[in-house]
Amino acid sequence: MPPSDPNTPDYTPESASPTDIAPLGRGPEKPAHEMTAEEDRDAADWNAIAADSDFKKLLASKARFIIPATVFFIIYYFTLPVLVGWFPDLMATEVWGRVNLAYAFALSQFFMAWILAFLYVGAAAGWDKQAAAVLAKFSRK
Amino acid sequence: MFSSFLAQAAPVTQSNAALIMFLAFVAGTLVITYFSARQNTGSSAYFAAGRRITGWQNGLAVAGDYMSAASFLGIAGMIALDGYDGFMYSVGFLVAYLTVLFIVAEPLRNSGKYTMADVLAYRLKPRPVRAMASLSTLTVSIFYMIAQMVGAGALVQLLIPVITYEQAVIGVGVLMVVYVVFGGMLATTWVQIIKAVLLMSGSIFLSVLVMAKFNFSFGAFFESLTAITSTKDGVEVTRNFLTPGLIFKNPLDQISLGMALVFGTAGLPHILIRFYTVPDAKTARSSVVWAMLIIGLFYIMTTFFGFGAASLMGPDYIRAHGGTNMAAPELARFLGGEVFFAFISAVAFATILAVVAGLTISASTSFAHDFYSNVLHHGKEHRPGQEVRVARITAFVVGAASIVIAIILGPKINVAFLVGLAFAVAASANLPVIIFSIFWKRFNTVGAVSGLSVGLISSIVLIIVGPEIMKTDPIFPLKNPALVSIPLGFLAAFIGTLCSREPNAEAMFTEMEVRSNTGLGAEKATAH
Numbered sequence: 001m002p003p004s005d006p007n008t009p010d011y012t013p014e015s016a017s018p019t020d021i022a023p024l025g026r027g028p029e030k031p032a033h034e035m036t037a038e039e040d041r042d043a044a045d046w047n048a049i050a051a052d053s054d055f056k057k058l059l060a061s062k063a064r065f066i067i068p069a070t071v072f073f074i075i076y077y078f079t080l081p082v083l084v085g086w087f088p089d090l091m092a093t094e095v096w097g098r099v100n101l102a103y104a105f106a107l108s109q110f111f112m113a114w115i116l117a118f119l120y121v122g123a124a125a126g127w128d129k130q131a132a133a134v135l136a137k138f139s140r141k
Numbered sequence: 142m143f144s145s146f147l148a149q150a151a152p153v154t155q156s157n158a159a160l161i162m163f164l165a166f167v168a169g170t171l172v173i174t175y176f177s178a179r180q181n182t183g184s185s186a187y188f189a190a191g192r193r194i195t196g197w198q199n200g201l202a203v204a205g206d207y208m209s210a211a212s213f214l215g216i217a218g219m220i221a222l223d224g225y226d227g228f229m230y231s232v233g234f235l236v237a238y239l240t241v242l243f244i245v246a247e248p249l250r251n252s253g254k255y256t257m258a259d260v261l262a263y264r265l266k267p268r269p270v271r272a273m274a275s276l277s278t279l280t281v282s283i284f285y286m287i288a289q290m291v292g293a294g295a296l297v298q299l300l301i302p303v304i305t306y307e308q309a310v311i312g313v314g315v316l317m318v319v320y321v322v323f324g325g326m327l328a329t330t331w332v333q334i335i336k337a338v339l340l341m342s343g344s345i346f347l348s349v350l351v352m353a354k355f356n357f358s359f360g361a362f363f364e365s366l367t368a369i370t371s372t373k374d375g376v377e378v379t380r381n382f383l384t385p386g387l388i389f390k391n392p393l394d395q396i397s398l399g400m401a402l403v404f405g406t407a408g409l410p411h412i413l414i415r416f417y418t419v420p421d422a423k424t425a426r427s428s429v430v431w432a433m434l435i436i437g438l439f440y441i442m443t444t445f446f447g448f449g450a451a452s453l454m455g456p457d458y459i460r461a462h463g464g465t466n467m468a469a470p471e472l473a474r475f476l477g478g479e480v481f482f483a484f485i486s487a488v489a490f491a492t493i494l495a496v497v498a499g500l501t502i503s504a505s506t507s508f509a510h511d512f513y514s515n516v517l518h519h520g521k522e523h524r525p526g527q528e529v530r531v532a533r534i535t536a537f538v539v540g541a542a543s544i545v546i547a548i549i550l551g552p553k554i555n556v557a558f559l560v561g562l563a564f565a566v567a568a569s570a571n572l573p574v575i576i577f578s579i580f581w582k583r584f585n586t587v588g589a590v591s592g593l594s595v596g597l598i599s600s601i602v603l604i605i606v607g608p609e610i611m612k613t614d615p616i617f618p619l620k621n622p623a624l625v626s627i628p629l630g631f632l633a634a635f636i637g638t639l640c641s642r643e644p645n646a647e648a649m650f651t652e653m654e655v656r657s658n659t660g661l662g663a664e665k666a667t668a669h
Contacts, residue, residue, distance in 0.1 A: 046651050046655050046656075047651055049659070055659075058659075062658070066243050069243060070243050070244070073239045077236045077399065080399075081229070081395035082392070084229075084385040084386070084392070085386070085389075085391075085392020085395050088384070088385060091385060092384060097360040098364050098383070100384070102385050103228070103383050106225075106229070106232050110235055110440070113433060113437065114437060116239055117242055117430050117433050118430070120243065120426075121427070131658060131659040131660065134659060
């Protein structure tokens, strides 16, 4: 059959990619665009990334922010119903005009939530950079 | 003679104004649905709007999904009738977003596809986990939806007296099914965005009108709240509405409600699926922050229109004019006349429609994707488009079921209370398993199934034997079951996990940890 037959697809790789000869087992990797979904599932060496020191630093840095921040907001929030429920006299103290402590403390919860959210966004921008650096190390060339 | 003619004509003009505004909203959203339907090709487009929604758009849509009839009508009504304790709902509703932001949003976006169950099924045995997660999603959605339908029915009854409660409930049900069946996630998202903008402008306007009555003096405003007179059992009482404890006599009730709100939001399926509509985890994060800004401003404003209604109209007037759920629209009539009343009512109606549409799509997505495709058909689509078709059929069924239940329950029940129960179920069943599957390597299928079922069953049983249903001599003393049912959910998930070992799930933890923290391999946005 002449090679010019238009019905025969041309298997020659377009540019410097490996040949399409199917490797046995987990041989040399196929180019990404030839992978089926099933193969792509293992696209990354998850264990190698998980063991990477920069990835561990990323996890530690996230935990350093998220754990204390979560504990803080839970305590701050539940202090409100506890004080309101069991110390009503204290919460009835008027702090600004006729505004009592109960309302002022409730209002402060909104600002607490906004401030923590903005602190989180600031911290997360750093985590994005760390994550990108980790992925750059492991990305397939 | 002439005055009696006016009296007859007045309700007609009033309902016309409301009807025109409401029809304008419906027409606008139907146009959006039409254009969305033309773009809906494939599952990712139908279930996740092609993952092309931007951060601020999704923030508005999250806010739209969240600020429901419970917030606008229910909280305003609670504050208007009994003061401070209603405001506790407002606080909990916002603080809840810190749980979403810190713990759930980004890992969910990075490791899931369409539903909450995707995250659980990632490393656990998919069929039992998805079946249970789908059941709890449907339960939460229907609880929440009934609250919205009841609000809609009560509102329309007041607004357009010729329409009965039943007809109004059916109308809302049919419209939401149209949005979801034809427009999918893209139309639902835009309905939320428009609704959020309308609701915010209505609330700001209402708050400004309230403060204008006090010459914009906050001192005078709060001063007026310290002595509000109302009639209780035929006796006139004067109460300080800034004093806590006028609704919740038992402090544990406050704490239980707070737990339901703060831990329930991160388990609400219709909020969680919104994070799949954005391109990546970073956008998911920024959309939570946008949502927090909008939601926070809105809930602070409940101060003005809730307390404002109490101070300007008084609880007795509100009880006589539509009752607990109608304080905000009645305040609008009181301050701005019939046209403003019509506008606020139309906004409230839009609010309900949008939230109901969001709930319907989350319930039908979960049924089609989790139960039909993955449990019944082992994750394979036999014919293209099958999953989307099943979702559309489910939307019909869910719509019909909630119409029937809302009609049976009737218009009298406070909608903020009903929503509080939906949060309790979400917090007790969904949150423990989401947290464990993201953060605990040892977690396994037995743990997930026992956590989901115990959380779901315990919260529902405690509601049934609680004071709101049993009325006299309840077996369980708290109005909201969260204080007991959330720890039970966590405990069951924990004990269930310890009862068995699943090496495969533990091995997959590494993969999930890398994915959820780096976004590697996450679902991408579809190209145009």
